[in-house]
Amino acid sequence: MCVVCGCSNPEGHAHGHGHTHDHTHGHAHDADLDFGANSARVSVPGMSAERAIRLEADVLGANDRVARANRAHFEAHGVVAYNLVSSPGSGKTTLLVATIEALRRAQPDLRLAVIEGDQQTHHDADRIRATGVPAIQVNTGKGCHLDAPMVAAAFERLPLHAHAHGPAHDDHHAHLLERGARSLLFIENVGNLVCPAMWDLGERAKVAILSVTEGEDKPLKYPDMFAAAKLMVLTKSDLLPHVDFDVAHCIAYARRVNPAIEVLLLSAKSGQGMDAWLDWLQGEVGEPAAAVVPASRDETAALKARIAELEARLAQVTSVQGAAT
Amino acid sequence: MHEMSLAGGILRVVEDAAAREHFTRVTRLSLEAGALAGVEVRALRFALEAMTPGTVLAGAQIEIDEPAGTAWCMACSRSVAIASRTDACPHCGRWQLTPTGGTELKVRELIVQES
Numbered sequence: 315m316c317v318v319c320g321c322s323n324p325e326g327h328a329h330g331h332g333h334t335h336d337h338t339h340g341h342a343h344d345a346d347l348d349f350g351a352n353s354a355r356v357s358v359p360g361m362s363a364e365r366a367i368r369l370e371a372d373v374l375g376a377n378d379r380v381a382r383a384n385r386a387h388f389e390a391h392g393v394v395a396y397n398l399v400s401s402p403g404s405g406k407t408t409l410l411v412a413t414i415e416a417l418r419r420a421q422p423d424l425r426l427a428v429i430e431g432d433q434q435t436h437h438d439a440d441r442i443r444a445t446g447v448p449a450i451q452v453n454t455g456k457g458c459h460l461d462a463p464m465v466a467a468a469f470e471r472l473p474l475h476a477h478a479h480g481p482a483h484d485d486h487h488a489h490l491l492e493r494g495a496r497s498l499l500f501i502e503n504v505g506n507l508v509c510p511a512m513w514d515l516g517e518r519a520k521v522a523i524l525s526v527t528e529g530e531d532k533p534l535k536y537p538d539m540f541a542a543a544k545l546m547v548l549t550k551s552d553l554l555p556h557v558d559f560d561v562a563h564c565i566a567y568a569r570r571v572n573p574a575i576e577v578l579l580l581s582a583k584s585g586q587g588m589d590a591w592l593d594w595l596q597g598e599v600g601e602p603a604a605a606v607v608p609a610s611r612d613e614t615a616a617l618k619a620r621i622a623e624l625e626a627r628l629a630q631v632t633s634v635q636g637a638a639t
Numbered sequence: 640m641h642e643m644s645l646a647g648g649i650l651r652v653v654e655d656a657a658a659r660e661h662f663t664r665v666t667r668l669s670l671e672a673g674a675l676a677g678v679e680v681r682a683l684r685f686a687l688e689a690m691t692p693g694t695v696l697a698g699a700q701i702e703i704d705e706p707a708g709t710a711w712c713m714a715c716s717r718s719v720a721i722a723s724r725t726d727a728c729p730h731c732g733r734w735q736l737t738p739t740g741g742t743e744l745k746v747r748e749l750i751v752q753e754s
Contacts, residue, residue, distance in 0.1 A: 364751065
């Protein structure tokens with residue numbers, strides 16, 4: 315990340331992203347002096363002319379412009395992108411590896427790719443690549459979050475991108491949606507529950523990942539992040555018997571800062587809840603015309619049990635809220 | 640620390656304006672950082688002061704307005720004032736709020752000196 319202007323300079327072809335460090339002041343070049351040449355058209359001795367310039371410019375405007383371009387670019391390529399955010403150690407990478415393996419079995423036609431963000435190392439990208447899925451590692455150095463230009467640069471290097479373009483690719487030609495293109499792009503953000511909330515990457519949705527070994531009040535402590543997320547995924551559910559994590563309270567806290575947030579509880583290790591997670595991910599992608607596999611009796615029974623469990627929790631949460639008001 | 644990125648974003652907005660409007664010095668920079676914008680204002684000010692020497696913002700007075708947060712309460716169907724995203728509705732005490740104001744971080748205005 316450039317510390318001067320906060321951007322990152324994308325390599326390869328640019329998407330019209332200017333980048334300059336020129337801080338020199340203006341230069342006088344005319345021999346004549348014109349005291350009436352300022353915008354007030356007068357010269358007042360002892361007072362240099364000043365004027366007000368109303369800008370109303372959004373500080374994150376530059377990032378958001380690139381994010382919008384990313385969003386359009388993803389859409390043109392039939393890519394659904396998710397921005398995974400969490401504290402370090404919540405299990406994002408483990409969940410991604412388990413998700414990839416499950417998707418390979420359930421939806422082998424679905425193309426997958428990952429953009430990994432960390433301050434240093436490519437350990438996470440290596441773990442993803444070991445599954446056979448392409449991953450681009452973005453090292454932010456001192457930076458604490460991924461930004462839209464970083465994601466644009468990483469996406470350029472993924473097969474998901476190259477596949478849909480002919481040999482003569484430039485920014486301005488119309489992107490054609492490849493027939494039947496269905497791909498999922500996971501953007502694993504830097505482990506940080508604060509900064510990534512403000513940076514739009516062009517994703518379809520932010521998914522906040524919280525493990526049950528963390529505090530159940532995390533949504534209150536980091537409200538901006540949970541307010542920005544569409545889905546909260548509670549991970550490591552296999553450890554619930556060993557910790558004092560109250561799932562209903564956590565969901566209630568998350569709903570305080572984001573009444574519309576959706577919630578899933580799962581374990582990458584045991585597989586509990588993974589089916590619902592895959593359904594959620596693909597709900598945005600859209601089902602192919604053929605190959606709709608009816609749920610087996612076991613899956614249906616498991617789903618019914620889960621619904622009953624969630625309804626019981628909802629009843630508990632509602633009564634907690636009712637008692638509190 | 641992302642207030643440094645935000646300060647960089649502000650400098651960029653100002654430099655773009657300087658190129659467009661042909662000024663070389665800013666005497667006052669007027670910013671808006673709403674209570675719900677997720678910005679630590681002191682850190683932002685510190686980052687700006689660290690970054691501005693030698694730039695078009697050198698020596699500029701930095702004014703940061705912090706408008707209060709407002710939200711629509713879906714339970715009592717009215718607009719209310721809130722200080723943070725974790726607040727309950729001050730009227731009905733419930734948490735069914737959608738923030739409507741005080742969420743922005745922007746450069747409002749520059750007072751510039753003609754070159």
